[in-house]
Amino acid sequence: MRQLTGQPLVYARANHPRFVAELKDFIRFPSVSAQPRHRDDMKRCAAWLARHLSEIGLEGVKVISTAGHPIVYAEWLRSPARPTLLIYGHYDVQPPDPVDEWRSPPFEPTLSGDDLFGRGASDDKGQMFAHIKAIECYLKTLGSLPVNVKCIFEGEEEIGSANLIPFLSQNSRELAADVAVMSDMRMLAPDRPALTYAMRGALSLEIEVRGQKVDLHSGIFGGAVHNPLQAMSEILASLHDRSGRVTIPNFYDRVRNVSDEERRYLARTGPTDEEILRDARAARGWGEPGFTLYERTTTRPALTINGITGGYEGPGVKAVIPVRALAKINFRLVADQEPEEIDLIFRRHIERVTPPTVRATVRTHFKARPARIDHRHPAMRAASAAYEKGFGAAPVFLRSGGTIPVVSVFKEMLRIPTVLMGFALPDDRLHAPNEKFHLPNFYNGIATSVWFMKEIAGGSANDHRLPLPRGKG
Amino acid sequence: MRQLTGQPLVYARANHPRFVAELKDFIRFPSVSAQPRHRDDMKRCAAWLARHLSEIGLEGVKVISTAGHPIVYAEWLRSPARPTLLIYGHYDVQPPDPVDEWRSPPFEPTLSGDDLFGRGASDDKGQMFAHIKAIECYLKTLGSLPVNVKCIFEGEEEIGSANLIPFLSQNSRELAADVAVMSDMRMLAPDRPALTYAMRGALSLEIEVRGQKVDLHSGIFGGAVHNPLQAMSEILASLHDRSGRVTIPNFYDRVRNVSDEERRYLARTGPTDEEILRDARAARGWGEPGFTLYERTTTRPALTINGITGGYEGPGVKAVIPVRALAKINFRLVADQEPEEIDLIFRRHIERVTPPTVRATVRTHFKARPARIDHRHPAMRAASAAYEKGFGAAPVFLRSGGTIPVVSVFKEMLRIPTVLMGFALPDDRLHAPNEKFHLPNFYNGIATSVWFMKEIAGGSANDHRLPLPRGKG
Numbered sequence: 001m002r003q004l005t006g007q008p009l010v011y012a013r014a015n016h017p018r019f020v021a022e023l024k025d026f027i028r029f030p031s032v033s034a035q036p037r038h039r040d041d042m043k044r045c046a047a048w049l050a051r052h053l054s055e056i057g058l059e060g061v062k063v064i065s066t067a068g069h070p071i072v073y074a075e076w077l078r079s080p081a082r083p084t085l086l087i088y089g090h091y092d093v094q095p096p097d098p099v100d101e102w103r104s105p106p107f108e109p110t111l112s113g114d115d116l117f118g119r120g121a122s123d124d125k126g127q128m129f130a131h132i133k134a135i136e137c138y139l140k141t142l143g144s145l146p147v148n149v150k151c152i153f154e155g156e157e158e159i160g161s162a163n164l165i166p167f168l169s170q171n172s173r174e175l176a177a178d179v180a181v182m183s184d185m186r187m188l189a190p191d192r193p194a195l196t197y198a199m200r201g202a203l204s205l206e207i208e209v210r211g212q213k214v215d216l217h218s219g220i221f222g223g224a225v226h227n228p229l230q231a232m233s234e235i236l237a238s239l240h241d242r243s244g245r246v247t248i249p250n251f252y253d254r255v256r257n258v259s260d261e262e263r264r265y266l267a268r269t270g271p272t273d274e275e276i277l278r279d280a281r282a283a284r285g286w287g288e289p290g291f292t293l294y295e296r297t298t299t300r301p302a303l304t305i306n307g308i309t310g311g312y313e314g315p316g317v318k319a320v321i322p323v324r325a326l327a328k329i330n331f332r333l334v335a336d337q338e339p340e341e342i343d344l345i346f347r348r349h350i351e352r353v354t355p356p357t358v359r360a361t362v363r364t365h366f367k368a369r370p371a372r373i374d375h376r377h378p379a380m381r382a383a384s385a386a387y388e389k390g391f392g393a394a395p396v397f398l399r400s401g402g403t404i405p406v407v408s409v410f411k412e413m414l415r416i417p418t419v420l421m422g423f424a425l426p427d428d429r430l431h432a433p434n435e436k437f438h439l440p441n442f443y444n445g446i447a448t449s450v451w452f453m454k455e456i457a458g459g460s461a462n463d464h465r466l467p468l469p470r471g472k473g
Numbered sequence: 474m475r476q477l478t479g480q481p482l483v484y485a486r487a488n489h490p491r492f493v494a495e496l497k498d499f500i501r502f503p504s505v506s507a508q509p510r511h512r513d514d515m516k517r518c519a520a521w522l523a524r525h526l527s528e529i530g531l532e533g534v535k536v537i538s539t540a541g542h543p544i545v546y547a548e549w550l551r552s553p554a555r556p557t558l559l560i561y562g563h564y565d566v567q568p569p570d571p572v573d574e575w576r577s578p579p580f581e582p583t584l585s586g587d588d589l590f591g592r593g594a595s596d597d598k599g600q601m602f603a604h605i606k607a608i609e610c611y612l613k614t615l616g617s618l619p620v621n622v623k624c625i626f627e628g629e630e631e632i633g634s635a636n637l638i639p640f641l642s643q644n645s646r647e648l649a650a651d652v653a654v655m656s657d658m659r660m661l662a663p664d665r666p667a668l669t670y671a672m673r674g675a676l677s678l679e680i681e682v683r684g685q686k687v688d689l690h691s692g693i694f695g696g697a698v699h700n701p702l703q704a705m706s707e708i709l710a711s712l713h714d715r716s717g718r719v720t721i722p723n724f725y726d727r728v729r730n731v732s733d734e735e736r737r738y739l740a741r742t743g744p745t746d747e748e749i750l751r752d753a754r755a756a757r758g759w760g761e762p763g764f765t766l767y768e769r770t771t772t773r774p775a776l777t778i779n780g781i782t783g784g785y786e787g788p789g790v791k792a793v794i795p796v797r798a799l800a801k802i803n804f805r806l807v808a809d810q811e812p813e814e815i816d817l818i819f820r821r822h823i824e825r826v827t828p829p830t831v832r833a834t835v836r837t838h839f840k841a842r843p844a845r846i847d848h849r850h851p852a853m854r855a856a857s858a859a860y861e862k863g864f865g866a867a868p869v870f871l872r873s874g875g876t877i878p879v880v881s882v883f884k885e886m887l888r889i890p891t892v893l894m895g896f897a898l899p900d901d902r903l904h905a906p907n908e909k910f911h912l913p914n915f916y917n918g919i920a921t922s923v924w925f926m927k928e929i930a931g932g933s934a935n936d937h938r939l940p941l942p943r944g945k946g
Contacts, residue, residue: 200692202692202792204790204792211755212753212754212755212756213754213755214753214754216753217875218775218777218779218803218805219673219675219803219805219873219874219875219876220770220873220874220875221749221753221770221874222770222775222776222777222803222805222874223760223761223769223770223773223774223775223777223805223874224749224750224753224755224758224759224760224766224769224770225750225753225755225757225758225759225760226717226757226759227777227778229709229778229779229780229781229800230709230710230712230713230777230778232706232781233705233706233707233709233710233778233781234706234710234713236702236703236706236710237703237706237707237709237710237711238710239703240703240707244699276694276697277697277698280685280687280689280694280697280698281685281686281687282684282685282686282697282698283685284698284699284829284830285697285698285830286697286698286699286830287696287697287698288696293697296696296697297693297694297695297696297697300696301696302691302695302696303695304691304695304696304700304703304792304794305700305702305703305706305784306691306702306784306785306790306791306792306793306794306795307702307783307784307785307786307791307793307795308702308705308706308781308782308783308784308786308798309781309782309786310780310781311778311779311780311781311801312779312780312801313780313781313782313799313801316633316838317633317677317779317801317803317838317839318779318780318801319675319677319777319779319803320779320780321777321779322779322780325781326786327702328784328785328786328790328791330691330692330695330790330792332691332692332695332696356757357757357759365789365790366790400692400693401692401693401694401695401696402690402692402693403692
C-alpha cells in the first residue's frame with residue numbers, strides 16, 4: 001500500500017510551505033460568526049474557500065446561502081463502486097476577545113517555532129484544511145481519490161449550527177454517504193493520537209421562579225413572602241443528594257452500564273483523577289460515588305447549573321425581594337437517555353418540588369442525543385490504521401464528556417456514524433487568546449487524511465473491497 | 474394652650490401659598506446624592522437650605538463639609554431651662570429613574586389637585602420642610618421657640634449616611650439634646666396618623682463561593698467538580714427549614730418575646746395578613762409559623778436573599794461551570810439581637826455548612842441595631858397629643874419592619890430616642906416615579922410640629938415643667 005500513496009505523500013512534503021501560506025490566508029479572514037459586523041468577512045471567507053476547493057480539483061462547488069452564514073459544499077463522486085466519505089468542518093471562528101491578551105494579532109497568523117498562532121488556527125480552519133490538502137495531494141498527483149467525497153463546511157458551528165440542521169434534512173438524499181469524518185477535537189499529545197468513540201448528549205434549559213408581582217423592600221416585607229431567590233436555591237439544592245447523585249426520579253433509569261472490560265480500558269488509557277483535577281485547576285473532585293472522575297464526566301450523566309441571576313447584583317447593598325430568579329441548567333446525557341424524556345421528567349420534578357408560594361417556569365433551549373461509534377466499526381479501524389501511519393502511533397479510544405450536536409444530527413438525519421479524528425493539542429487554547437496550531441500536527445494530519453481515505457476504500461487488503469457497512473451507523 | 478400657639482398657627486394658615494412656593498424651590502434642586510454629576514447641585518441645595526434657615530431666624534447656621542455631601546446645621550438655644558429637640562431630615566433625594574415614567578418632570582414640582590409632584594416632594598424635602606416652617610411660625614410671631622432646637626439636615630441619607638456617623642461621634646457634646654424627631658415615614662391615611670415605636674435592625678452581608686480556579690466547560694467537566702453555583706444554592710437553601718424558620722444555631726436566642734398585650738394591640742391596630750399581601754401583590758404568605766404577617770415583618774427577625782449572581786446570565790446557553798457565585802444576604806433583627814453577634818454566628822454557620830469542595834467568604838456591608846422608643850415616653854405622648862391637634866386624630870402606634878440607621882445611631886451616640894413622626898402617605902411613591910406630597914399633610918404637619926414643640930416643652934400643663942427625662946433614651 002505504501003507505494004499507492006507514495007505520490008500524494010511526496011507531493012504533500014514538497015508543498016508544506018505553500019500549504020502553510022494558504023492556511024495563513026484562510027486564517028486572515030476574521031470569520032467571527034457571532035458578530036454581525038463580520039457578516040461580509042464571513043461571505044468573503046466562504047467565497048475564498050469555495051474557490052480554493054475548485055482550484056484543488058473538487059467538483060460541484062457551491063456556496064449555499066442560509067438564513068445565517070453560508071454553507072460551502074464540494075464533491076468528488078467519480079468512483080461509484082467505492083464508499084462515500086462526508087468531510088465536515090467549519091470556517092467560522094470564536095470572537096478573539098479578550099484581544100489585549102493576544103501576543104500577536106488574532107487575524108494576522110504568526111509563526112513561532114513549530115506553532116502557527118491565530119484565531120481559528122486549530123479550531124477549525126487548520127484541522128479542516130488538513131483534509132482539504134489531502135484531497136489536493138491525491139487529485140494533483142493521481143488525478144483521482146480512493147473514495148467518493150462530499151465536503152460540508154459550515155459557518156455557524158460556533159453559534160449552534162442552527163441553519164445546518166434544516167439544510168441536512170432538506171438534502172439528506174443528496175448528502176447520502178457511508179461515513180462522516182470531522183477533525184475538530186484534541187489528541188492527547190503530539191505523539192498520542194486519539195479517536196473519540198462516545199460523546200454525551202445535552203439538554204439545556206432555564207428555570208424561572210416568580211413570586212409576588214412587584215419588587216419588595218426586604219425590610220418592610222422580609223419574613224412574610226417566599227423570596228423567589230430563596231425558593232430557587234431550595235429547588236436547585238434539591239436536584240442532587242449529598243453524595244452528588246441527581247435526585248430526579250427515574251433520571252438514571254435508562255443509563256446503560258459500561259462493561260467491566262470498557263471500564264478497565266478507560267482506567268488504563270484515560271486521564272487519572274489527578275490529571276483531570278489538574279486540568280480543571282480544582283483542589284478536590286466531587287460527584288457520583290463509585291466512578292472515577294473520567295467516568296463521571298463521560299459514561300455517567302451530569303446536571304450542571306450554568307448561571308443564576310436575580311435581585312441586586314451590584315456593589316454594596318440593596319434591600320430588595322425581587323420578583324424573579326432565573327437559573328440556567330445543563331444536562332449531559334449518556335446512552336440510552338433521551339433528551340425528550342429527561343426534559344419531561346425534569347419538568348415533572350420541578351412541578352413537584354416547587355412550593356405553592358411561588359411559580360416555576362421551565363424553558364428548553366437545546367437538545368442533543370448522546371452519540372457513539374463502535375470502536376470496532378471499519379471506519380474506526382481505518383482511522384486507527386491511518387493515525388498509526390500518519391503520526392507513527394496507534395490512537396487511544398476516548399470517551400468525551402462534551403457534545404458535538406452535528407454528530408448526532410448526522411446519525412439521525414443521514415444515518416451515518418462520524419469518525420472524530422482530532423489533530424488539535426490540549427494546549428492549543430481553543431476559544432482563548434493565543435490559539436495556535438502545531439504545524440507537525442498539520443503535516444501529520446494531512447498524511448493521516450491521505451491514509452484514511454485509502455484505508456476506508458479498503459486499500460490495504462484489496463482496493464475493490466468495501467469494508468464499510470453502507471448507509472447505516 | 475390653644476391661645477399660646479394661636480399666633481403661630483394663624484401665621485401658618487396665612488402663609489400656606491408662600492410655604493408651597495418655597496417648597497417648590499427646594500424640590501427644584503436635583504439633589505441626587507448617588508450621582509456624581511449632581512455634586513454641585515448638592516452644594517447649591519445645601520447653600521439654599523442654609524440661607525433659608527437663617528432667614529427664618531435660626532442661628533449658628535453652618536454648611537459643614539464632609540468627605541461626601543455637606544451637612545447643614547442650625548440651632549436656636551435661647552431657652553436654657555427648656556428641653557432641646559434635635560430635628561433631623563435629609564435634603565438628598567433618590568435618582569428619578571426611570572425618568573420616562575414621570576408624568577411631570579421630576580425636578581419641576583407640579584401641582585395637581587391637592588398633591589405636589591416631584592422627586593423628594595415627600596422623601597424628605599416636604600416632610601422636613603414642615604418642621605422648618607413650624608419654626609418660622611414661632612420665630613416670626615412670638616420671636617422665640619418653646620424649646621431649644623438643633624437641626625441636622627444631611628445630604629447622604631439615600632446613600633447610607635456614611636459621613637453623618639463620624640460627624641455625630643465627633644460632635645456628640647455639641648449635639649447634646651433630649652429627644653430627636655424625624656419625619657421620613659408614612660402615616661396610614663390622611664386621617665390616620667401613626668407613630669413608629671419600633672424598627673428592626675439590619676445586617677447586610679455577601680457570601681462568595683469559589684471552587685476551581687478557572688471557568689470550566691460543563692460538558693467536559695460536568696459531574697467531576699462541585700459547581701460553585703450548586704454549592705451556593707445548597708448553602709442558601711440550608712438557611713431556612715421547611716416551615717420558614719431560620720436554621721442558624723442560636724439565631725433566635727436573644728429574640729425578646731412580645732407581651733400578649735402588645736400582640737393584641739398589633740392585631741387590633743396593625744395591617745391584617747390580607748392587607749399586607751395586597752400591598753406586597755403576593756398571592757400567599759410565607760414564614761415563621763405562629764405569627765401574623767405583621768408580626769413576622771416587625772416583631773420577628775428575618776433573613777432575606779437580596780441577590781444571587783454567577784455564571785452565564787445572558788440569553789440562550791453557555792456551557793460553563795463558573796469559578797464563583799455571589800449572594801447578597803440581608804438580616805432584619807429585633808431586640809435584643811446584636812448585629813455583631815448575628816454576624817459572628819452567621820459566619821460560623823457558613824463555615825460549618827460549606828463543604829470541603831468549595832470555599833466560602835463572607836463580607837459584611839452594613840450593621841444597624843434594632844431601635845425602639847417606649848410609646849409611653851413623654852416625647853411620644855407629646856407627639857401623640859400634637860398629632861391629635863394637627864390632624865384631628867390620635868395616632869396609631871406602629872412597629873416597622875424597616876431600619877432607619879440614624880435612629881440607632883442617635884441612640885448609641887447621643888443617647889436619645891427618636892420620635893418617628895411621619896407625614897407621608899402610603900401612595901406617595903417614595904423612590905418611584907411620580908413621587909408626590911399631599912399638601913393637606915404638609916399643612917397639618919406644620920401644625921403638628923408647632924404643637925409638638927409646645928407639648929415637649931410641657932406646655933399644656935405648665936410651661937416651666939420638663940416632662941422629658943433629659944439626656945437618656
